[in-house]
Amino acid sequence: MGTGDRVSDCRRVRAAGSQEHGRILAEEPIGPGEVVLRLGGALRSEPTQHSIQVGLHQHLDPGPAGGPAGPWGEHPWRYLNHGCEPNARVAGLDLVAVRPIASGEEVTFNYNATEWRLASPFTCWCGAPDCAGAISGFQDLSPAERERLRPLLSDHLLTHLPARPPSAADGTGA
Ligand SMILES: [Zn+2]
Numbered sequence: 001m002g003t004g005d006r007v008s009d010c011r012r013v014r015a016a017g018s019q020e021h022g023r024i025l026a027e028e029p030i031g032p033g034e035v036v037l038r039l040g041g042a043l044r045s046e047p048t049q050h051s052i053q054v055g056l057h058q059h060l061d062p063g064p065a066g067g068p069a070g071p072w073g074e075h076p077w078r079y080l081n082h083g084c085e086p087n088a089r090v091a092g093l094d095l096v097a098v099r100p101i102a103s104g105e106e107v108t109f110n111y112n113a114t115e116w117r118l119a120s121p122f123t124c125w126c127g128a129p130d131c132a133g134a135i136s137g138f139q140d141l142s143p144a145e146r147e148r149l150r151p152l153l154s155d156h157l158l159t160h161l162p163a164r165p166p167s168a169a170d171g172t173g174a
Helices: 143-148
Strands: 013-017 022-026 035-038 042-044 052-055 058-061 088-091 094-097
Antiparallel strands (some): 035 094, 042 058, 052 058, 088 094
């Protein structure tokens, strides 16, 4: 990978793969709680395919790939993939590590922990034991599934959770 692959928002990661199926890789070891990258882009009121929801009606759109900034676009964080057991979470406009990330490891976050409704739902094949399968947004999760995401949730989704965990008698399924 050449220097053009470097993610402008943060020097700790780079984009890899193809413009159609890219991914974000750590360039160095990143410790839990450390900022992986800072999210930049244009705020919109509706989700787009690559946007991240950062508020009740606020969706940060990274814009297109390509252009004068290079093949990965101005905001290569658009290539952050979903993971049901991710190594990062979105806190405000920061992507923060939730466990140690090794150099060269792919950085992922759980889309259901930021998005109320995905503009482009998809089926996950991440292979995690608790893989959620169909990923369509927080709105479609059962109360138990929502509670399980609590440590990863963005502030605007945390407001949907009760102050205390619900009883284990939730039977709504998924
Ligand atoms: Zn999965």
